Amino acid sequence: MMTLSVLCALIAIVPLFIILFYTITQGLSSINWDFFTKMPKPAGETGGGMANALMGTGILIGLASLIGLPVGILSGIYLSENSKTIFARSIRFLTEVLNGIPSIVIGVVVYIIIVLPMERFSAIAGGFALGILMIPLITRTTEEMMTLIPHSYREAALGLGIPRWKTNLFIILPAAFKGIFTGILLSIARVAGETAPLLFTALGNRFWSTQLDQPIASLTVFIYDYAKAPFEDWNRQAWAAALILIILIMIINILFRLVTRKRKYA
Amino acid sequence: MNEQVLAMKEEKSPYLHTSQKIRMETVKLNAYFGKVHALKDISLIIPQNKVLAIIGPSGCGKSTFLRCLNRMHEEVSGTIYGKILLDGDNIMDYDPVSLRKKVGMIFQKPNPFPTMSIADNVTAGLRLNGFHNKNKLKEIAEKSLRQAALWDEVKDLLKHPGADLSGGQQQRLCIARALAVEPEVILMDEPASALDPISTAKIEELIFELKQNYTIIIVTHNMQQAARVSDYTAFFYMGEMVEHDKTGKIFTSPSKRQTEDYITGRFG
Numbered sequence: 001m002m003t004l005s006v007l008c009a010l011i012a013i014v015p016l017f018i019i020l021f022y023t024i025t026q027g028l029s030s031i032n033w034d035f036f037t038k039m040p041k042p043a044g045e046t047g048g049g050m051a052n053a054l055m056g057t058g059i060l061i062g063l064a065s066l067i068g069l070p071v072g073i074l075s076g077i078y079l080s081e082n083s084k085t086i087f088a089r090s091i092r093f094l095t096e097v098l099n100g101i102p103s104i105v106i107g108v109v110v111y112i113i114i115v116l117p118m119e120r121f122s123a124i125a126g127g128f129a130l131g132i133l134m135i136p137l138i139t140r141t142t143e144e145m146m147t148l149i150p151h152s153y154r155e156a157a158l159g160l161g162i163p164r165w166k167t168n169l170f171i172i173l174p175a176a177f178k179g180i181f182t183g184i185l186l187s188i189a190r191v192a193g194e195t196a197p198l199l200f201t202a203l204g205n206r207f208w209s210t211q212l213d214q215p216i217a218s219l220t221v222f223i224y225d226y227a228k229a230p231f232e233d234w235n236r237q238a239w240a241a242a243l244i245l246i247i248l249i250m251i252i253n254i255l256f257r258l259v260t261r262k263r264k265y266a
Numbered sequence: 267m268n269e270q271v272l273a274m275k276e277e278k279s280p281y282l283h284t285s286q287k288i289r290m291e292t293v294k295l296n297a298y299f300g301k302v303h304a305l306k307d308i309s310l311i312i313p314q315n316k317v318l319a320i321i322g323p324s325g326c327g328k329s330t331f332l333r334c335l336n337r338m339h340e341e342v343s344g345t346i347y348g349k350i351l352l353d354g355d356n357i358m359d360y361d362p363v364s365l366r367k368k369v370g371m372i373f374q375k376p377n378p379f380p381t382m383s384i385a386d387n388v389t390a391g392l393r394l395n396g397f398h399n400k401n402k403l404k405e406i407a408e409k410s411l412r413q414a415a416l417w418d419e420v421k422d423l424l425k426h427p428g429a430d431l432s433g434g435q436q437q438r439l440c441i442a443r444a445l446a447v448e449p450e451v452i453l454m455d456e457p458a459s460a461l462d463p464i465s466t467a468k469i470e471e472l473i474f475e476l477k478q479n480y481t482i483i484i485v486t487h488n489m490q491q492a493a494r495v496s497d498y499t500a501f502f503y504m505g506e507m508v509e510h511d512k513t514g515k516i517f518t519s520p521s522k523r524q525t526e527d528y529i530t531g532r533f534g
Contacts, residue, residue, distance in 0.1 A: 149380075150377070152373060152375055152377040153377055153379060153380065154341075155338065155341065155371075155373060155377070156371075156373065156377045156378075156379070156440065156443075157379070157390070157394075158338065158341065158366065159336065159338060159366055159370060159371035159373075159444070160366065160367070160370065160390065160391035160394075160443065160444065160447055161363050161364065161365075161366035161367030161368075161370075161391060161395065161447060162363070162390070162391060162394045162395065163363050163395075166394045166395075167394075170394055171379055171381075171390075171394075174381040175379070175380045175381050177381075
Protein backbone atom coordinates (compact mmCIF):
# COMPACT_ATOMS: atom_id res chain seq x y z
CA MET A 1 0.00 0.00 0.00
CA MET A 2 2.74 2.41 1.04
CA THR A 3 4.76 1.65 -2.10
CA LEU A 4 1.68 2.14 -4.23
CA SER A 5 0.92 5.51 -2.75
CA VAL A 6 4.53 6.64 -3.14
CA LEU A 7 4.36 5.50 -6.75
CA CYS A 8 1.13 7.41 -7.33
CA ALA A 9 2.65 10.47 -5.70
CA LEU A 10 5.47 10.28 -8.21
CA ILE A 11 3.05 9.77 -11.10
CA ALA A 12 1.18 12.86 -9.95
CA ILE A 13 4.18 15.07 -10.63
CA VAL A 14 5.27 13.34 -13.85
CA PRO A 15 2.93 15.40 -16.09
CA LEU A 16 4.48 18.60 -14.74
CA PHE A 17 7.95 17.40 -15.70
CA ILE A 18 6.80 16.23 -19.12
CA ILE A 19 5.24 19.64 -19.72
CA LEU A 20 8.35 21.44 -18.52
CA PHE A 21 10.59 19.16 -20.60
CA TYR A 22 8.67 19.80 -23.83
CA THR A 23 8.14 23.50 -23.39
CA ILE A 24 11.77 24.02 -22.50
CA THR A 25 13.28 21.86 -25.26
CA GLN A 26 10.89 23.19 -27.88
CA GLY A 27 10.49 26.74 -26.73
CA LEU A 28 13.72 27.84 -25.13
CA SER A 29 15.54 28.29 -28.44
CA SER A 30 12.99 30.87 -29.57
CA ILE A 31 13.20 32.96 -26.45
CA ASN A 32 15.41 35.98 -26.86
CA TRP A 33 15.16 39.69 -26.29
CA ASP A 34 13.28 40.20 -29.58
CA PHE A 35 10.65 37.77 -28.45
CA PHE A 36 9.66 40.11 -25.64
CA THR A 37 10.07 43.39 -27.47
CA LYS A 38 9.20 42.82 -31.12
CA MET A 39 5.87 42.47 -32.84
CA PRO A 40 4.77 39.31 -34.66
CA LYS A 41 6.17 39.06 -38.21
CA PRO A 42 3.90 38.42 -41.20
CA ALA A 43 3.36 34.78 -42.09
CA GLY A 44 6.37 33.26 -43.83
CA GLU A 45 9.00 35.52 -42.29
CA THR A 46 10.96 34.11 -39.38
CA GLY A 47 11.68 35.91 -36.12
CA GLY A 48 9.53 38.56 -34.51
CA GLY A 49 8.04 38.47 -31.04
CA MET A 50 4.97 38.70 -28.95
CA ALA A 51 5.30 42.04 -27.22
CA ASN A 52 1.65 42.78 -28.01
CA ALA A 53 0.49 39.52 -26.43
CA LEU A 54 2.43 40.17 -23.22
CA MET A 55 0.99 43.68 -23.08
CA GLY A 56 -2.45 42.33 -23.89
CA THR A 57 -2.39 39.72 -21.15
CA GLY A 58 -1.35 42.44 -18.73
CA ILE A 59 -4.21 44.70 -19.79
CA LEU A 60 -6.71 41.85 -19.66
CA ILE A 61 -5.63 40.89 -16.14
CA GLY A 62 -5.85 44.54 -15.12
CA LEU A 63 -9.39 44.83 -16.48
CA ALA A 64 -10.39 41.53 -14.91
CA SER A 65 -9.03 42.72 -11.55
CA LEU A 66 -10.99 45.96 -11.84
CA ILE A 67 -14.13 43.86 -11.87
CA GLY A 68 -13.13 40.80 -9.90
CA LEU A 69 -11.36 42.44 -6.94
CA PRO A 70 -13.96 44.94 -5.73
CA VAL A 71 -16.92 42.68 -6.41
CA GLY A 72 -15.19 39.63 -4.97
CA ILE A 73 -13.76 41.34 -1.88
CA LEU A 74 -16.90 43.27 -0.99
CA SER A 75 -19.17 40.27 -1.45
CA GLY A 76 -16.72 38.20 0.60
CA ILE A 77 -16.99 40.81 3.36
CA TYR A 78 -20.76 40.66 3.12
CA LEU A 79 -20.79 36.88 3.38
CA SER A 80 -18.44 36.82 6.36
CA GLU A 81 -20.53 39.43 8.12
CA ASN A 82 -23.96 37.85 7.50
CA SER A 83 -22.97 34.25 7.12
CA LYS A 84 -26.23 32.71 8.22
CA THR A 85 -28.94 34.64 6.40
CA ILE A 86 -30.79 32.90 3.61
CA PHE A 87 -29.60 35.56 1.20
CA ALA A 88 -25.96 34.93 2.14
CA ARG A 89 -26.39 31.17 1.88
CA SER A 90 -27.86 31.50 -1.59
CA ILE A 91 -25.10 33.87 -2.68
CA ARG A 92 -22.48 31.48 -1.36
CA PHE A 93 -24.07 28.56 -3.17
CA LEU A 94 -24.43 30.50 -6.40
CA THR A 95 -20.81 31.69 -6.39
CA GLU A 96 -19.82 28.06 -6.03
CA VAL A 97 -21.98 27.22 -9.03
CA LEU A 98 -20.40 30.10 -10.93
CA ASN A 99 -16.99 28.73 -10.02
CA GLY A 100 -17.94 25.42 -11.59
CA ILE A 101 -19.18 26.85 -14.88
CA PRO A 102 -16.77 26.05 -17.71
CA SER A 103 -14.89 29.15 -18.75
CA ILE A 104 -15.88 28.69 -22.40
CA VAL A 105 -19.53 29.09 -21.42
CA ILE A 106 -18.71 32.36 -19.71
CA GLY A 107 -16.94 33.38 -22.93
CA VAL A 108 -20.02 32.64 -25.01
CA VAL A 109 -22.31 34.55 -22.64
CA VAL A 110 -20.04 37.58 -22.66
CA TYR A 111 -19.97 37.31 -26.44
CA ILE A 112 -23.75 37.65 -26.46
CA ILE A 113 -24.07 40.43 -23.88
CA ILE A 114 -21.05 42.57 -24.79
CA VAL A 115 -19.49 41.61 -28.12
CA LEU A 116 -22.73 41.46 -30.14
CA PRO A 117 -24.14 44.80 -28.89
CA MET A 118 -20.74 46.49 -29.40
CA GLU A 119 -20.47 44.81 -32.78
CA ARG A 120 -16.82 44.02 -32.23
CA PHE A 121 -14.46 41.94 -30.16
CA SER A 122 -12.72 44.00 -27.52
CA ALA A 123 -10.35 44.04 -24.57
CA ILE A 124 -13.28 45.15 -22.42
CA ALA A 125 -15.22 42.01 -23.28
CA GLY A 126 -12.16 39.84 -22.58
CA GLY A 127 -11.47 41.53 -19.27
CA PHE A 128 -15.12 41.21 -18.35
CA ALA A 129 -15.10 37.45 -19.01
CA LEU A 130 -11.93 36.96 -16.96
CA GLY A 131 -13.33 39.21 -14.23
CA ILE A 132 -16.39 36.98 -13.94
CA LEU A 133 -14.05 34.02 -13.54
CA MET A 134 -12.21 35.81 -10.73
CA ILE A 135 -15.27 36.78 -8.72
CA PRO A 136 -16.09 33.43 -7.11
CA LEU A 137 -12.44 32.70 -6.31
CA ILE A 138 -11.93 36.02 -4.57
CA THR A 139 -15.31 35.97 -2.84
CA ARG A 140 -14.47 32.61 -1.37
CA THR A 141 -11.00 33.42 -0.08
CA THR A 142 -12.10 36.80 1.27
CA GLU A 143 -14.94 35.23 3.20
CA GLU A 144 -12.79 32.44 4.55
CA MET A 145 -9.96 34.74 5.60
CA MET A 146 -12.31 37.28 7.19
CA THR A 147 -14.03 34.58 9.25
CA LEU A 148 -10.65 33.35 10.45
CA ILE A 149 -10.03 36.66 12.22
CA PRO A 150 -11.08 36.25 15.87
CA HIS A 151 -14.39 37.82 16.74
CA SER A 152 -12.73 39.70 19.60
CA TYR A 153 -11.16 42.23 17.20
CA ARG A 154 -14.53 43.05 15.74
CA GLU A 155 -15.93 43.51 19.25
CA ALA A 156 -13.00 45.66 20.28
CA ALA A 157 -13.51 47.93 17.29
CA LEU A 158 -17.26 48.20 17.69
CA GLY A 159 -16.76 48.83 21.40
CA LEU A 160 -14.58 51.83 20.54
CA GLY A 161 -17.41 53.37 18.58
CA ILE A 162 -15.96 52.53 15.20
CA PRO A 163 -18.76 52.08 12.66
CA ARG A 164 -19.32 48.60 11.34
CA TRP A 165 -18.19 49.26 7.75
CA LYS A 166 -14.97 50.89 8.96
CA THR A 167 -14.40 47.97 11.29
CA ASN A 168 -14.66 45.63 8.34
CA LEU A 169 -12.57 47.70 5.96
CA PHE A 170 -9.86 49.00 8.27
CA ILE A 171 -9.57 46.43 11.06
CA ILE A 172 -10.71 43.03 9.86
CA LEU A 173 -9.74 43.33 6.20
CA PRO A 174 -6.11 44.35 6.91
CA ALA A 175 -5.80 41.54 9.44
CA ALA A 176 -7.05 39.12 6.81
CA PHE A 177 -5.19 40.78 3.97
CA LYS A 178 -2.32 38.34 3.73
CA GLY A 179 -4.72 35.49 3.12
CA ILE A 180 -6.83 37.51 0.73
CA PHE A 181 -3.74 38.62 -1.17
CA THR A 182 -2.73 35.03 -1.77
CA GLY A 183 -6.25 34.39 -3.04
CA ILE A 184 -5.86 37.32 -5.41
CA LEU A 185 -2.53 35.96 -6.68
CA LEU A 186 -3.99 32.54 -7.27
CA SER A 187 -7.00 33.92 -9.10
CA ILE A 188 -4.70 36.00 -11.32
CA ALA A 189 -2.65 32.90 -12.04
CA ARG A 190 -5.85 31.11 -12.92
CA VAL A 191 -7.22 33.72 -15.33
CA ALA A 192 -3.82 34.39 -16.89
CA GLY A 193 -3.93 30.86 -18.25
CA GLU A 194 -7.46 31.07 -19.66
CA THR A 195 -7.87 30.80 -23.43
CA ALA A 196 -11.41 29.70 -24.16
CA PRO A 197 -13.29 32.76 -22.85
CA LEU A 198 -10.89 35.06 -24.72
CA LEU A 199 -11.54 33.44 -28.12
CA PHE A 200 -15.09 34.83 -28.10
CA THR A 201 -14.33 38.13 -26.48
CA ALA A 202 -10.86 39.65 -26.85
CA LEU A 203 -10.27 37.59 -29.99
CA GLY A 204 -6.56 38.37 -30.38
CA ASN A 205 -4.74 40.96 -32.40
CA ARG A 206 -1.62 40.75 -34.52
CA PHE A 207 -0.87 44.42 -33.99
CA TRP A 208 0.08 46.59 -31.09
CA SER A 209 -3.13 47.79 -29.49
CA THR A 210 -3.87 49.18 -26.10
CA GLN A 211 -7.32 50.40 -27.02
CA LEU A 212 -9.88 48.87 -24.75
CA ASP A 213 -12.67 48.83 -27.30
CA GLN A 214 -10.55 46.98 -29.86
CA PRO A 215 -9.59 43.32 -30.07
CA ILE A 216 -6.48 42.67 -28.04
CA ALA A 217 -3.77 40.01 -28.12
CA SER A 218 -3.01 37.70 -25.23
CA LEU A 219 -0.41 35.03 -24.51
CA THR A 220 -2.90 32.20 -24.44
CA VAL A 221 -4.64 33.08 -27.69
CA PHE A 222 -1.20 33.69 -29.23
CA ILE A 223 -0.27 30.15 -28.27
CA TYR A 224 -3.54 28.83 -29.66
CA ASP A 225 -3.11 30.59 -33.02
CA TYR A 226 0.58 29.84 -33.42
CA ALA A 227 0.37 26.21 -32.36
CA LYS A 228 -2.18 25.36 -35.04
CA ALA A 229 -0.50 27.44 -37.75
CA PRO A 230 1.20 25.59 -40.61
CA PHE A 231 4.54 27.36 -40.11
CA GLU A 232 7.32 25.70 -38.18
CA ASP A 233 8.68 28.98 -36.86
CA TRP A 234 5.25 29.91 -35.49
CA ASN A 235 4.95 26.54 -33.79
CA ARG A 236 8.31 27.12 -32.10
CA GLN A 237 7.14 30.54 -30.96
CA ALA A 238 3.98 28.99 -29.55
CA TRP A 239 6.15 26.73 -27.44
CA ALA A 240 8.18 29.71 -26.33
CA ALA A 241 5.05 31.64 -25.38
CA ALA A 242 3.82 28.59 -23.46
CA LEU A 243 7.11 28.52 -21.57
CA ILE A 244 6.79 32.23 -20.73
CA LEU A 245 3.24 31.68 -19.51
CA ILE A 246 4.29 28.78 -17.32
CA ILE A 247 7.15 30.83 -15.89
CA LEU A 248 4.80 33.73 -15.17
CA ILE A 249 2.38 31.48 -13.34
CA MET A 250 5.22 29.84 -11.45
CA ILE A 251 6.48 33.25 -10.37
CA ILE A 252 3.03 34.04 -9.05
CA ASN A 253 2.99 30.75 -7.18
CA ILE A 254 6.40 31.39 -5.68
CA LEU A 255 5.25 34.87 -4.68
CA PHE A 256 2.26 33.19 -3.06
CA ARG A 257 4.58 30.94 -1.07
CA LEU A 258 6.70 33.87 0.05
CA VAL A 259 3.70 35.87 1.14
CA THR A 260 2.20 33.02 3.12
CA ARG A 261 5.50 32.32 4.80
CA LYS A 262 6.32 35.83 6.00
CA ARG A 263 4.85 36.67 9.35
CA LYS A 264 4.22 40.18 10.48
CA TYR A 265 2.07 41.51 13.29
CA ALA A 266 0.56 38.20 14.14
CA MET B 267 -33.54 65.59 38.02
CA ASN B 268 -35.84 67.03 40.66
CA GLU B 269 -35.52 66.39 44.37
CA GLN B 270 -38.59 64.24 44.60
CA VAL B 271 -37.48 61.75 41.97
CA LEU B 272 -34.07 61.61 43.53
CA ALA B 273 -35.55 60.91 46.92
CA MET B 274 -37.56 58.09 45.38
CA LYS B 275 -34.47 56.64 43.82
CA GLU B 276 -32.58 56.94 47.03
CA GLU B 277 -35.24 54.85 48.64
CA LYS B 278 -34.92 52.19 45.93
CA SER B 279 -31.17 52.14 45.97
CA PRO B 280 -29.36 51.02 49.08
CA TYR B 281 -26.34 53.17 48.37
CA LEU B 282 -27.38 56.35 46.63
CA HIS B 283 -26.88 59.70 48.35
CA THR B 284 -28.47 62.89 47.26
CA SER B 285 -25.07 64.39 46.61
CA GLN B 286 -24.13 61.74 44.11
CA LYS B 287 -24.62 62.19 40.42
CA ILE B 288 -26.14 59.21 38.64
CA ARG B 289 -24.14 58.27 35.55
CA MET B 290 -26.06 55.25 34.35
CA GLU B 291 -29.21 53.57 35.41
CA THR B 292 -31.23 50.57 34.32
CA VAL B 293 -34.96 50.41 34.94
CA LYS B 294 -36.63 47.00 34.84
CA LEU B 295 -34.19 45.77 32.25
CA ASN B 296 -35.10 42.49 30.58
CA ALA B 297 -33.01 40.86 27.89
CA TYR B 298 -33.89 38.03 25.56
CA PHE B 299 -31.63 36.03 23.28
CA GLY B 300 -33.91 33.97 21.11
CA LYS B 301 -36.14 32.28 23.66
CA VAL B 302 -33.66 32.63 26.51
CA HIS B 303 -34.71 35.18 29.09
CA ALA B 304 -31.23 36.24 30.14
CA LEU B 305 -31.94 39.25 32.35
CA LYS B 306 -35.01 39.70 34.50
CA ASP B 307 -36.17 43.08 35.76
CA ILE B 308 -32.78 44.49 36.62
CA SER B 309 -33.00 47.96 38.16
CA LEU B 310 -29.63 49.31 39.12
CA ILE B 311 -28.12 52.71 39.67
CA ILE B 312 -24.54 53.47 38.79
CA PRO B 313 -23.24 56.65 40.45
CA GLN B 314 -20.60 58.75 38.76
CA ASN B 315 -16.90 58.14 39.48
CA LYS B 316 -17.56 54.94 41.34
CA VAL B 317 -16.73 51.34 40.64
CA LEU B 318 -19.59 48.90 40.50
CA ALA B 319 -18.68 45.22 40.55
CA ILE B 320 -21.03 42.58 39.26
CA ILE B 321 -20.49 39.13 40.67
CA GLY B 322 -22.26 35.84 40.27
CA PRO B 323 -21.81 32.31 39.02
CA SER B 324 -21.21 31.56 35.32
CA GLY B 325 -24.30 32.05 33.21
CA CYS B 326 -25.97 34.38 35.69
CA GLY B 327 -26.26 37.15 33.10
CA LYS B 328 -23.53 39.45 34.41
CA SER B 329 -21.66 39.70 31.11
CA THR B 330 -24.93 40.05 29.26
CA PHE B 331 -25.89 42.94 31.51
CA LEU B 332 -22.58 44.63 30.80
CA ARG B 333 -23.01 44.21 27.06
CA CYS B 334 -26.48 45.73 27.15
CA LEU B 335 -25.02 48.89 28.66
CA ASN B 336 -23.29 49.83 25.41
CA ARG B 337 -25.62 47.89 23.16
CA MET B 338 -23.08 45.24 22.28
CA HIS B 339 -25.90 42.74 22.87
CA GLU B 340 -27.17 43.74 19.44
CA GLU B 341 -24.12 42.05 17.94
CA VAL B 342 -25.50 38.71 19.06
CA SER B 343 -29.09 39.66 18.16
CA GLY B 344 -30.43 40.17 21.65
CA THR B 345 -33.54 42.19 22.43
CA ILE B 346 -34.03 44.30 25.51
CA TYR B 347 -37.10 45.67 27.25
CA GLY B 348 -37.09 48.26 29.98
CA LYS B 349 -34.85 51.28 30.06
CA ILE B 350 -31.14 51.95 30.20
CA LEU B 351 -30.25 55.56 30.89
CA LEU B 352 -26.96 57.33 30.38
CA ASP B 353 -26.95 60.76 32.02
CA GLY B 354 -30.73 60.54 32.01
CA ASP B 355 -31.08 59.75 28.29
CA ASN B 356 -32.32 56.42 27.04
CA ILE B 357 -29.42 54.68 25.30
CA MET B 358 -31.78 53.28 22.70
CA ASP B 359 -32.19 56.86 21.46
CA TYR B 360 -28.46 57.04 20.79
CA ASP B 361 -26.82 55.89 17.62
CA PRO B 362 -24.89 52.79 18.80
CA VAL B 363 -21.66 54.21 17.39
CA SER B 364 -21.83 57.42 19.40
CA LEU B 365 -23.06 55.56 22.47
CA ARG B 366 -20.02 53.29 22.39
CA LYS B 367 -17.75 56.30 22.29
CA LYS B 368 -19.22 57.32 25.62
CA VAL B 369 -19.42 53.84 27.09
CA GLY B 370 -16.17 52.02 26.32
CA MET B 371 -15.46 48.37 26.86
CA ILE B 372 -12.55 46.18 27.97
CA PHE B 373 -12.79 42.49 27.21
CA GLN B 374 -11.74 39.34 28.97
CA LYS B 375 -8.99 38.52 26.51
CA PRO B 376 -6.64 41.34 25.55
CA ASN B 377 -7.41 42.13 21.91
CA PRO B 378 -5.06 44.76 20.46
CA PHE B 379 -5.56 45.12 16.72
CA PRO B 380 -3.14 42.72 15.07
CA THR B 381 -2.04 44.88 12.13
CA MET B 382 -1.36 48.01 14.15
CA SER B 383 1.56 49.36 16.13
CA ILE B 384 1.20 50.21 19.80
CA ALA B 385 0.67 53.90 19.06
CA ASP B 386 -1.80 53.18 16.27
CA ASN B 387 -3.73 50.83 18.51
CA VAL B 388 -4.21 53.56 21.09
CA THR B 389 -5.44 56.09 18.56
CA ALA B 390 -7.45 53.67 16.41
CA GLY B 391 -10.80 54.82 17.78
CA LEU B 392 -9.98 58.43 16.94
CA ARG B 393 -8.33 57.86 13.58
CA LEU B 394 -11.12 55.64 12.32
CA ASN B 395 -13.61 58.29 13.26
CA GLY B 396 -11.96 60.87 11.07
CA PHE B 397 -9.55 62.51 13.50
CA HIS B 398 -6.21 62.97 11.75
CA ASN B 399 -4.23 65.73 13.46
CA LYS B 400 -0.87 63.95 13.85
CA ASN B 401 0.51 66.01 16.73
CA LYS B 402 -2.71 65.87 18.63
CA LEU B 403 -2.91 62.10 18.10
CA LYS B 404 0.61 61.74 19.45
CA GLU B 405 -0.32 63.74 22.52
CA ILE B 406 -3.46 61.71 23.11
CA ALA B 407 -1.55 58.46 22.67
CA GLU B 408 0.94 59.49 25.33
CA LYS B 409 -1.73 60.76 27.69
CA SER B 410 -3.80 57.61 27.33
CA LEU B 411 -0.81 55.31 27.77
CA ARG B 412 0.19 57.24 30.89
CA GLN B 413 -3.33 56.92 32.25
CA ALA B 414 -3.18 53.20 31.58
CA ALA B 415 0.18 53.02 33.41
CA LEU B 416 1.87 51.65 30.33
CA TRP B 417 3.80 54.65 29.02
CA ASP B 418 7.10 53.94 30.79
CA GLU B 419 7.16 50.40 29.49
CA VAL B 420 6.37 51.20 25.86
CA LYS B 421 7.56 54.74 25.21
CA ASP B 422 10.46 53.46 23.10
CA LEU B 423 8.36 50.78 21.40
CA LEU B 424 5.52 52.88 20.05
CA LYS B 425 6.11 51.71 16.48
CA HIS B 426 6.24 48.04 17.46
CA PRO B 427 3.28 45.74 16.92
CA GLY B 428 0.82 45.75 19.81
CA ALA B 429 0.81 41.98 19.73
CA ASP B 430 4.48 41.91 20.80
CA LEU B 431 3.61 42.95 24.34
CA SER B 432 2.93 40.57 27.20
CA GLY B 433 -0.66 39.68 28.08
CA GLY B 434 -0.86 42.15 30.95
CA GLN B 435 0.67 44.94 28.87
CA GLN B 436 -1.71 44.14 26.04
CA GLN B 437 -4.64 44.50 28.40
CA ARG B 438 -3.38 47.88 29.59
CA LEU B 439 -2.91 48.81 25.92
CA CYS B 440 -6.57 47.95 25.39
CA ILE B 441 -7.46 50.15 28.34
CA ALA B 442 -5.40 52.99 26.88
CA ARG B 443 -7.18 52.46 23.57
CA ALA B 444 -10.55 52.73 25.29
CA LEU B 445 -9.44 55.85 27.23
CA ALA B 446 -8.25 57.62 24.08
CA VAL B 447 -11.81 58.16 22.85
CA GLU B 448 -12.60 59.81 26.21
CA PRO B 449 -15.55 57.73 27.36
CA GLU B 450 -17.60 58.55 30.44
CA VAL B 451 -18.15 54.97 31.47
CA ILE B 452 -15.81 52.00 31.11
CA LEU B 453 -17.24 48.51 31.10
CA MET B 454 -14.79 45.77 32.03
CA ASP B 455 -15.68 42.17 31.34
CA GLU B 456 -13.39 40.08 33.58
CA PRO B 457 -10.44 42.22 32.51
CA ALA B 458 -7.87 40.30 34.56
CA SER B 459 -9.09 36.74 34.32
CA ALA B 460 -6.57 35.86 31.60
CA LEU B 461 -3.65 37.49 33.43
CA ASP B 462 -1.05 36.46 35.98
CA PRO B 463 -1.25 37.81 39.57
CA ILE B 464 1.23 40.64 39.04
CA SER B 465 -0.53 41.90 35.93
CA THR B 466 -3.82 41.51 37.74
CA ALA B 467 -2.57 43.68 40.59
CA LYS B 468 -1.55 46.34 38.08
CA ILE B 469 -4.96 46.33 36.46
CA GLU B 470 -6.60 46.65 39.88
CA GLU B 471 -4.40 49.59 40.83
CA LEU B 472 -5.30 51.11 37.53
CA ILE B 473 -9.02 50.76 38.17
CA PHE B 474 -8.50 52.58 41.42
CA GLU B 475 -6.76 55.44 39.58
CA LEU B 476 -9.28 55.57 36.77
CA LYS B 477 -12.30 56.05 38.94
CA GLN B 478 -11.17 59.63 39.66
CA ASN B 479 -12.28 60.44 36.13
CA TYR B 480 -14.45 57.62 34.95
CA THR B 481 -17.35 55.52 36.05
CA ILE B 482 -16.43 51.85 35.95
CA ILE B 483 -18.54 48.74 35.87
CA ILE B 484 -16.56 45.54 36.25
CA VAL B 485 -17.75 41.99 35.88
CA THR B 486 -15.60 39.55 37.77
CA HIS B 487 -15.47 35.95 38.86
CA ASN B 488 -12.96 36.80 41.48
CA MET B 489 -14.68 37.90 44.67
CA GLN B 490 -11.52 39.18 46.32
CA GLN B 491 -11.06 41.36 43.30
CA ALA B 492 -14.59 42.70 43.60
CA ALA B 493 -13.97 43.40 47.28
CA ARG B 494 -10.69 45.16 46.53
CA VAL B 495 -11.63 47.41 43.64
CA SER B 496 -15.30 48.26 43.89
CA ASP B 497 -17.41 50.72 45.83
CA TYR B 498 -20.64 48.88 45.16
CA THR B 499 -21.37 45.28 44.33
CA ALA B 500 -24.32 43.65 42.68
CA PHE B 501 -24.89 39.91 42.95
CA PHE B 502 -26.58 38.28 39.98
CA TYR B 503 -28.05 34.81 39.94
CA MET B 504 -29.96 33.12 37.10
CA GLY B 505 -30.63 36.38 35.31
CA GLU B 506 -31.90 38.19 38.37
CA MET B 507 -30.22 40.69 40.59
CA VAL B 508 -30.40 39.14 44.03
CA GLU B 509 -28.86 42.00 45.92
CA HIS B 510 -26.86 45.15 45.46
CA ASP B 511 -25.27 47.32 48.07
CA LYS B 512 -22.04 48.92 49.22
CA THR B 513 -19.24 46.46 48.65
CA GLY B 514 -18.32 46.36 52.33
CA LYS B 515 -21.87 45.45 53.23
CA ILE B 516 -22.20 42.73 50.61
CA PHE B 517 -19.04 41.02 51.74
CA THR B 518 -19.57 41.33 55.48
CA SER B 519 -23.28 41.20 56.11
CA PRO B 520 -25.30 40.53 52.99
CA SER B 521 -29.03 40.70 53.52
CA LYS B 522 -29.91 37.74 51.31
CA ARG B 523 -29.12 34.12 52.04
CA GLN B 524 -28.15 33.40 48.41
CA THR B 525 -25.58 36.15 48.43
CA GLU B 526 -24.04 34.87 51.59
CA ASP B 527 -23.90 31.32 50.25
CA TYR B 528 -22.19 32.54 47.12
CA ILE B 529 -19.57 34.75 48.73
CA THR B 530 -18.75 32.16 51.33
CA GLY B 531 -18.21 29.65 48.55
CA ARG B 532 -21.08 27.35 49.34
CA PHE B 533 -22.19 27.38 45.72
CA GLY B 534 -21.20 28.87 42.35
